[in-house]
Amino acid sequence: MFQRLLVANRGAIARRIVRACHRLGIESVALYSDADSQAPYLAEATQSIGLPGNTAAETYLNKPLLLQAILNSGADAVHPGYGFLAEDADFAQQVMDLGVHFVGPSPQWLSSMGDKVAARELMAEHNFPLFAGSKELNSVTAAQRAATQIGYPVMLKPAAGGGGIGMQVVADDQGLAVAFDRCQRMAQAAFGNGAVFVEAWISPARHIEVQVLADEHGNVMHAFERDCSLQRRQQKVIEEAPAPLVDRQSVLALAERSVELLATLGYNNVGTLETLQSPSGEFGFLEMNTRIQVEHGVTEMVTGLDLVAEQIQLAAGGQLPPQPTLSGYAVQARVYAEDSQTSMPSTGRLQVFAPPNMRHVRVETGYAQGMTVTPFYDPLLAKVLAWAPTRELAIGRLAVALQAYEIRGVRTNIALLRRILRSDEFLAGRVHTGLLQQFLG
Numbered sequence: 082m083f084q085r086l087l088v089a090n091r092g093a094i095a096r097r098i099v100r101a102c103h104r105l106g107i108e109s110v111a112l113y114s115d116a117d118s119q120a121p122y123l124a125e126a127t128q129s130i131g132l133p134g135n136t137a138a139e140t141y142l143n144k145p146l147l148l149q150a151i152l153n154s155g156a157d158a159v160h161p162g163y164g165f166l167a168e169d170a171d172f173a174q175q176v177m178d179l180g181v182h183f184v185g186p187s188p189q190w191l192s193s194m195g196d197k198v199a200a201r202e203l204m205a206e207h208n209f210p211l212f213a214g215s216k217e218l219n220s221v222t223a224a225q226r227a228a229t230q231i232g233y234p235v236m237l238k239p240a241a242g243g244g245g246i247g248m249q250v251v252a253d254d255q256g257l258a259v260a261f262d263r264c265q266r267m268a269q270a271a272f273g274n275g276a277v278f279v280e281a282w283i284s285p286a287r288h289i290e291v292q293v294l295a296d297e298h299g300n301v302m303h304a305f306e307r308d309c310s311l312q313r314r315q316q317k318v319i320e321e322a323p324a325p326l327v328d329r330q331s332v333l334a335l336a337e338r339s340v341e342l343l344a345t346l347g348y349n350n351v352g353t354l355e356t357l358q359s360p361s362g363e364f365g366f367l368e369m370n371t372r373i374q375v376e377h378g379v380t381e382m383v384t385g386l387d388l389v390a391e392q393i394q395l396a397a398g399g400q401l402p403p404q405p406t407l408s409g410y411a412v413q414a415r416v417y418a419e420d421s422q423t424s425m426p427s428t429g430r431l432q433v434f435a436p437p438n439m440r441h442v443r444v445e446t447g448y449a450q451g452m453t454v455t456p457f458y459d460p461l462l463a464k465v466l467a468w469a470p471t472r473e474l475a476i477g478r479l480a481v482a483l484q485a486y487e488i489r490g491v492r493t494n495i496a497l498l499r500r501i502l503r504s505d506e507f508l509a510g511r512v513h514t515g516l517l518q519q520f521l522g
Contacts, residue, residue, distance in 0.1 A: 116457050136457050198240045228279050288358075291335060306336060308323075319507075322407075416461070416486065418492065418493060434489075442465065443466040
């Protein structure tokens with residue numbers, strides 16, 4: 082096992098990794114920008130190292146600065162969390178070139194799955210189901226030709242990155258011509274790669290993902306699925322497990338097929354295979370995230386696994402845990418510092434920040450009362466999760482927890498989240514990727 086692990090991230094996931102290190106008896110090193118200098122996990126970590134600057138480019142995305150911090154810390158492992166450099170193959174290789182372990186899959190996996198077009202081609206070669214899509218497109222004319230062949234409407238997407246950045250649904254050639262340059266520019270700015278492609282637009286769709294774990298010895302297992310259909314502009318807002326109103330045999334078959342394919346290909350460490358499900362029930366590959374997910378806690382609550390600790394142990398050469406069984410239901414809501422109607426971020430000092438303290442409720446946050454929410458990073462304040470023996474009780478428990486969450490100093494989306502949780506559609510499990518729009522009128 083590792084002796085000292087450096088957390089190359091911030092916020093809720095940094096605090097979560099520090100907690101896993103405590104559980105495993107590993108020393109932890111937390112990094113922080115000037116804007117994060119009051120983060121609560123800095124005192125919880127064994128050591129903390131400041132990164133001068135505020136913006137992500139100056140700090141958490143600054144590879145030379147991070148690599149020097151790794152050397153200065155004496156860490157023998159680096160956990161990248163999610164976002165920032167978590168799926169950057171070059172960074173992973175640079176860490177390994179220092180003689181330090183990278184907690185994640187091999188750089189080749191970060192590279193191959195980081196390119197969505199290449200990932201689709203790999204899945205197609207192994208007969209994994211996917212919906213129609215194009216190759217990388219270098220002109221509007223090529224995009225229009227591909228879209229016509231697939232059939233409008235289509236989704237125009239960057240080939241790299243994620244988080245919904247640059248994605249746009251287009252209904253015709255004219256709309257595609259307008260969206261093409263904008264998508265390329267956003268992709269280049271966000272990911273340093275302007276490549277784009279189009280794929281069939283499935284609507285209404287379910288977004289269902291399979292959690293997988295793999296060791297360094299060729300063994301792969303799944304930890305069931307999560308439903309992430311409640312989204313705003315392709316960004317997840319509410320997630321749950323197990324998926325409601327989905328045939329269990331079908332979703333378990335999808336999970337087993339994912340395991341078989343990844344074992345054949347030699348995947349190692351934790352990952353999530355994401356799919357869309359069409360109204361007719363067909364699954365189609367969307368992408369694979371070669372890291373821990375924001376919503377990993379949902380799976381932890383229904384399986385008893387500690388996915389972050391497992392991820393660290395697998396990177397250290399450990400064995401897979403026993404196959405878990407499902408127990409109850411878990412639902413997670415993402416609390417953002419934003420105006421619910423405009424989706425504009427809200428900044429300011431957290432005059433009051435009092436998370437709920439309830440049985441079977443878990444709050445993951447990197448903030449504390451008195452801290453300032455700045456414009457430099459994603460406006461995610463916290464993830465609130467609830468577990469119960471039934472889905473209805475889990476939803477009710479989460480709604481109560483959100484009502485009890487007292488936050489003053491910034492606007493939040495809590496009222497919107499509670500409205501969704503209380504809606505007839507959500508309570509009945511009739512979730513899909515367009516449902517949230519009904520609450521934004």
